[in-house]
Amino acid sequence: QLVESGGGLVQPGRSLRLSCTASGFTFENYAMHWVRQVPGKGLEWVAGIYYNSVNIGYVDSVKGRFTISRDNAKNSLYLQMNSLRAEDTALYYCAKGAWEVDLTPAPLDYWGQGTLVTVSS
């Protein structure tokens, strides 16, 4: 199970930190991702972090503004979002990579229900 939290209404230029708490699997062994969806629109991958916490990637539009991290002791994934823009408004999903202890790119086999981020003045 994946449960996201931390969303809300925030002004442009401000920061927000999303959290995702995992249960039911060995969290430290899997890559984890954030994927967002503007209501009524398609899916956009935002960031991913492999199980080793070394291999990390971001979509170009958030590079330098967002930071993905994980705390394996707390079974938690985070997304620190700085310098937020109106176009960052979306439902943010936490998703799990399918392959265990593997640096091979993997599909996303489990998803949370999302937390809504609204960036508006």
Added chain:
Amino acid sequence: EIVLTQSPGTLSLSPGERATLSCRASQSVSDNHFAWYQQKLGQAPRLLIHGASNRATGIPDRFRGSGSGTDFTLTISRLEPEDFALYYCQHYDASRWTFGQGTKVEIK
């Protein structure tokens, strides 16, 4: 940057009919790193197919993925009422996960 283009945008079919959804990549991709997802209204996406043709755990065999290179297809052999939903294709590599814009399968 790989761009995935899905067609059609909307597919209007009746229960029991066959659905054929297409996804074209802007450049050749590894079929090992290609997936399909289903999303119902108000729900998170669900993985259907990975590696272009491998059904995920618990996915009925009426869902079939095929294709390679730049052209991939998701076929639903006989639509059940619960299959009317949005479908997304996805390519994943070492540093980027890219989705298509989606195909809506609606009841005719």
